[in-house]
Amino acid sequence: MSGWRDNWRRVRAVAWKDLTTERRSKAGFNGVVALGVTILMLFAFALGPDTGALREAAAGALWLAVLFAGVLTFNRSYQVELETGALEQLLLYPGSRWTIFTGKLLANLTFVALMLAIVVLVGIVLFQVSVPPAWPAIIGVLALGTLGIVTLGTFYAAMASRSRAREVLLPLLLFPMLIPALLAAMQASKALLSGDIMNEAGAWMGMLVAYDIIFLVATHLAFEHVIEA
Amino acid sequence: MNMAAQNWNFVIAAYAATWTFLIGYTVYVHRVLRRARERYERARIVQRAGK
Amino acid sequence: MTSSVMERDVPGAGRWPLFGAFALCFLIGTQTLGFLTSPPDRDMGDLQKIMYVHVPAAWITFLAFFLVLVYSLRYLWKGQERDDLIAASAAEVGAGFNLLTLLLGMIWGRPAWGVWWAWDARLTSTLVLFLIFVGYLSLRAFVDDPDRRARWTAAVGVLGAINVPIVYMSVKWWRTLHQMQSDPSTVDPAYVLSLRANAFAFLFVMIYFIRRRYEAALLERATENAAEAAALAQ
Numbered sequence: 001m002s003g004w005r006d007n008w009r010r011v012r013a014v015a016w017k018d019l020t021t022e023r024r025s026k027a028g029f030n031g032v033v034a035l036g037v038t039i040l041m042l043f044a045f046a047l048g049p050d051t052g053a054l055r056e057a058a059a060g061a062l063w064l065a066v067l068f069a070g071v072l073t074f075n076r077s078y079q080v081e082l083e084t085g086a087l088e089q090l091l092l093y094p095g096s097r098w099t100i101f102t103g104k105l106l107a108n109l110t111f112v113a114l115m116l117a118i119v120v121l122v123g124i125v126l127f128q129v130s131v132p133p134a135w136p137a138i139i140g141v142l143a144l145g146t147l148g149i150v151t152l153g154t155f156y157a158a159m160a161s162r163s164r165a166r167e168v169l170l171p172l173l174l175f176p177m178l179i180p181a182l183l184a185a186m187q188a189s190k191a192l193l194s195g196d197i198m199n200e201a202g203a204w205m206g207m208l209v210a211y212d213i214i215f216l217v218a219t220h221l222a223f224e225h226v227i228e229a
Numbered sequence: 230m231n232m233a234a235q236n237w238n239f240v241i242a243a244y245a246a247t248w249t250f251l252i253g254y255t256v257y258v259h260r261v262l263r264r265a266r267e268r269y270e271r272a273r274i275v276q277r278a279g280k
Numbered sequence: 281m282t283s284s285v286m287e288r289d290v291p292g293a294g295r296w297p298l299f300g301a302f303a304l305c306f307l308i309g310t311q312t313l314g315f316l317t318s319p320p321d322r323d324m325g326d327l328q329k330i331m332y333v334h335v336p337a338a339w340i341t342f343l344a345f346f347l348v349l350v351y352s353l354r355y356l357w358k359g360q361e362r363d364d365l366i367a368a369s370a371a372e373v374g375a376g377f378n379l380l381t382l383l384l385g386m387i388w389g390r391p392a393w394g395v396w397w398a399w400d401a402r403l404t405s406t407l408v409l410f411l412i413f414v415g416y417l418s419l420r421a422f423v424d425d426p427d428r429r430a431r432w433t434a435a436v437g438v439l440g441a442i443n444v445p446i447v448y449m450s451v452k453w454w455r456t457l458h459q460m461q462s463d464p465s466t467v468d469p470a471y472v473l474s475l476r477a478n479a480f481a482f483l484f485v486m487i488y489f490i491r492r493r494y495e496a497a498l499l500e501r502a503t504e505n506a507a508e509a510a511a512l513a514q
Contacts, residue, residue, distance in 0.1 A: 176411035265499035
């Protein structure tokens, strides 16, 4: 079983390198958070200022803010390798290619999760959200939704970051794929925020779990085709 | 214009759209095919000449 | 380990133009059949006739995407360039039928529901599928290296195909949980024969389109490969 230990070590190495590289500096993080907050504000301008309307829209606005800000991190996670040619070096090492993907996935997850935490807190304030007693469940939804977004985001960025028009290509490929996850996350969040009278949050969360599992597996299987080419 | 007549306009629009697409794509694919074949033949001539 | 398209792989047009002519005539026949033999629907009146183009177009859209899935998988498995070209041809034709489906859905919806767009599960899923098609075709346009292009779009095609039923289910839930309009559902038996006939007609047209597009793609690749070989030989 030392194969697994080797793989895990590789995953950790890639994740650690990604997290500590200068691209992921404080400035980069702050910038993404600031962008998330700005997007929240823009939504508030579009939909508010009535409290009722804001609370209705809070879940949707939050997820979109996280999505748009988060998208920026995915291409960047391959940027260092692209600029230094380190990708070819990484590929020279024998062993499962999927470990590169898992490493980057973990790094991106950490990054986006931290960003999301801040944006959520700001969103609660800006959108005058009253936090319900079911807030642990909301954290569950946030986790599941983020996992889905980051999994596919990291995967498609492996291609988009290495093609022309990468800024357009990543959202173009990614956003339609994320529709079930976003729909489920938004609806579950929305339901939980307003007391979940119809008990629908559970069903949506179930769908998120299934989505995450399916695409975690699919992306790991497909990654070797994408990274080698 | 009554309901029935209005509805017929939509039916006509639907069939017009369908046939516009079908004929349009036929013309397009034949054009692409012709150009591809021309380029291929030209390349073959060059290749034969080169040998 | 990929196998590239070579001169010997390039086909002539063969009997295909004949098939195309047949498909065209058959379609004219089935459309006439549909027009002349179906009585106006109880609820929809003459709008029902749109069904003979909208429903087959939708079926062909999904069939084409299924072909993209199958040939993408085959390419990833066997590495034959031909499979990539078939997938790409199917994607282009599928995107065309997809756009047509959406347009026809709107043309039907406006008089039937009063709005140009209703967020029902099927129409919405068809729109998402179109965006996935566009993503696939854009990726092909933005990647120049043929090997990379083939592998990447194959992966994108497979993942996209996996997503389609998930999208449909999630939109369906979204709609039923919020109790909006119900989907137009079962087909009155009076229309089934014409519908099936038209569906076959569309199928023949799709086969013809994909085949000719594939032929062109083969020629293009063979030309490129030959040029590459010549350049390397010098």
